[in-house]
Amino acid sequence: PFEFQIVCSNEKIWHFEAGSASDRDDWVQAIEQEILNCLQANKSYRPVTLTNSTDQSRVSRLKSETKGNSKCADCDSPNPTWASINLGVLICIECSGIHRNLGSHISRVRSLDLDDWPPEHLLAMTRLGNHMANSVWEARMLPACKPGPSSSREDKEKYIVAKYVRKEMIAPLPHGLSPPSALLSSISKS
Numbered sequence: 001p002f003e004f005q006i007v008c009s010n011e012k013i014w015h016f017e018a019g020s021a022s023d024r025d026d027w028v029q030a031i032e033q034e035i036l037n038c039l040q041a042n043k044s045y046r047p048v049t050l051t052n053s054t055d056q057s058r059v060s061r062l063k064s065e066t067k068g069n070s071k072c073a074d075c076d077s078p079n080p081t082w083a084s085i086n087l088g089v090l091i092c093i094e095c096s097g098i099h100r101n102l103g104s105h106i107s108r109v110r111s112l113d114l115d116d117w118p119p120e121h122l123l124a125m126t127r128l129g130n131h132m133a134n135s136v137w138e139a140r141m142l143p144a145c146k147p148g149p150s151s152s153r154e155d156k157e158k159y160i161v162a163k164y165v166r167k168e169m170i171a172p173l174p175h176g177l178s179p180p181s182a183l184l185s186s187i188s189k190s
Contacts, residue, residue, distance in 0.1 A: 004028055058122050059112050062090065068131030074098075074163070075156050077149040081112050085121050087137075087164065088128030092149075098157045099164075106164055137163050139171035 002024040006014040018024035063069045063079065072080045073089035082096035083089065084107040091099060091109075099107040110117075138146070141163075147155045162168045 006031065059117050062112065062122070062125055062129075066126055066129035066131075068134065069129050071130070072149075073130040073134055073137075074160050075147045075149055075151060083110050083112060083125060084108060085110050085125065088125060088133045089130050090125075094153060095156060095160065098153070098160050101157075102160070102165060136170060137167075138169045141169040 002018040002021050004016050004018070004024055004027065006016070016024075016027065018027055062083075069080070069090045071078050072092040072095055073084075073087075074091055074095045077092035077094070080090040080092045082091050082093060082099075084091060084096075084099050086108045090112070096109050099109045110121075145159065147159050
């Protein structure tokens with residue numbers, strides 16, 4: 001059999017079988033081309049799933065009611081429409097592309113408008129936010145090194161890699177304290 005699979009971002013797996021290797025290759029090429037077309041046109045054919053107005057208003061409040069979330073965590077562009085759910089920050093569309101290139105083991109990017117927002121993600125994002133996250137990720141940042149909304153993509157990428165991959169701006173742990181001990185210490189203080 002000439003099989004292939006499509007794995008969706010929601011972890012759904014679709015299995016297909018073609019009549020020949022040539023048919024399978026044609027299907028795979030057509031699907032890959034359509035994905036590329038969508039990405040290049042910056043289009044999403046996925047229907048908006050936030051049909052519940054309560055969910056939509058809770059997502060909207062992430063920007064207005066959580067300190068620092070009215071601008072991108074990485075370049076200060078106003079009105080961010082994307083989020084890194086594991087880093088707890090809201091980001092602009094340009095920085096979201098850079099985050100996606102880091103890989104999901106570093107940053108898991110979601111759209112505020114197009115993706116589902118389970119209650120636990122909303123709660124975590126509301127409790128953390130750009131101000132709190134940046135107080136950790138940018139603790140040793142020199143203000144002059146942070147890119148602005150009009151900075152080049154290259155400058156933004158260098159900054160984001162330094163911030164989240166190389167972790168150059170995180171404050172060092174107190175001498176003799178291991179990461180688990182530091183985490184336990186800060187949890188017990190709050």
